[in-house]
Amino acid sequence: MPGDVKVVERPRAESSYVRAAAKGMSITMRHLLSPNKKTQQYPDEKWELAPRTRGTHRMAVHEDGRAKCVACGLCPTVCPVNCIKLVPAEDENGERYAAIYEIDEFRCIFCGYCQEVCPVEAIHLGVHYENAEYSRERWVYDLERLVEQEHPVTALWDPQDPASQ
């Protein structure tokens, strides 16, 4: 033994290979026979998502189907990753609306600031995550597509615990 290496003698029960191996074998056999499998058959059965899950965006609409957005410009301002593109316009009644409203879901970090900052509760994050696409362009959601989304919107706070305690 080189130098002053301290050799700690462990008790037999701890250092025995045979006992440890036997114990391991019994554990694996127990798991083999146990009917309680943890695998979730994903595409068939899905997670129940929490109400505050932040996922794909969704635009709220008026009863007549127009987007609620008033193109105030707060969400592109607050967005930390600049993933929202907004070009405002005004209609004949002098009401502002978004001529172009695009969210790049690839860039988005799903922080939820846009939903928090929106004065008219138009843009929301949603409880939804399966948005794979075949091309990158498809990841930029335009206004029409944001309006089309049907999943539930993210709750900003837990209704059972509004003060987050």
Next chain:
Amino acid sequence: MSPVTGGAFALATVGKVVLFFSVLMLAVMFATIFERKVCGFMQDRSGPNRVGPWGLLQVIADGLKNLLKEETMPEQAIRPFFLLAPVLAILPATILFAVIPFASPLPTQWGLVEMIVADVPIGFLYVLAIGSIGVYGVAMGGWASGSKYSLLGGLRGSAQMVSYEVALALSLVPLILLTGDVRAPEIVSMQQTFTAGPATYATWFVFPLLVGLFFFFVSGLAETNRLPFDMPEAEAELITGYHTEYSAMKFSMFMIGEFAHVITVAALVTVFFLGGWDIPFWQGDNIRVLSDGTVIGEPTWWKTLLTLGAFGVKTSLLVLVFVWIRWTLPRFRYDQLMDLGWKFMLEAVTVYILVIAFVILGIEAVGIPAGGWYAFVLFLVNLALAGVLFFAMDRGTLIRGGAKGAKSAGGEAAGQGG
């Protein structure tokens, strides 16, 4: 009814070869899915279950994938040997099956067909000889790839296989002492009960040779490169060892070879220690063909099927044990592996041969004839030996750090506390 001869014999042999090879390949296919299923269950997963019922067709999907993938040929590889290595990996494991009797003889109108591809007189010596060829596949694959990881893996693999070959061969010596014959069908008959003909032991050799089974099984694990002895494939250290550079079907052939080897070792343990195709607690299936062609017992076709089933069940259970061990025990460190092989297994097996030889001498001196009581006395001796063995192994001296082991190297084999 006498055994078949002439043209019928040749035809029967060709039939058996074709049938048996396809059955073995099918068994290998399902061994892979079996392993994945069992491993999944042991980890509380469900294993592959998407392709076909219970994922049973997954093997076909995997096979197709492997056939369609690109075959890479490394620039620095030595071409002829690189191509030869997978063949050498798969060949010994499959032709080993030729000497394994897998069911009771089948009566046909041309005579009795023994359910063994080649009943060679050298029996399991053939097994040991062909078994050692397996090391060429590993060593050659590692060397011909021209990659340092492959080379290291191949070196480790060949060193390990050569080391454990010794213990593997020696652990069968007590079997020869007991049977006095190396033909596999004869070894199966020796484990059955007969009212006529030469004396047999009337019990599976797992009882009179319990410790021998342990040595054979451990060496078999090392021979097949399965955990806890899967040094050649230690991913963390060697990428994947000797088949790092292989891809597609050539890689697949190494895997097929490994699984075929597992099934072969399981079948060998069945034949040597678990009564082969013998069905326990039933004497009706005891059929023996003596070397002069006399047949003892009444062979029928349904007995052949039943015994084939018994052989399959025993072999599958042993494959399950292989898989069970693989998904439980972690890999040994390389020096521990070599220590276990050379400093423990070799000595212990040698001592075991001596003890069994002396006990057999003693039994014959006392005058107990070969039979149940003979086996019982040996069983008691083996129980005592197993007790000593496990007491020694439990002292924590067998598998431990190199420095400590080196200091008390002499004491290890004798099982003294370190």
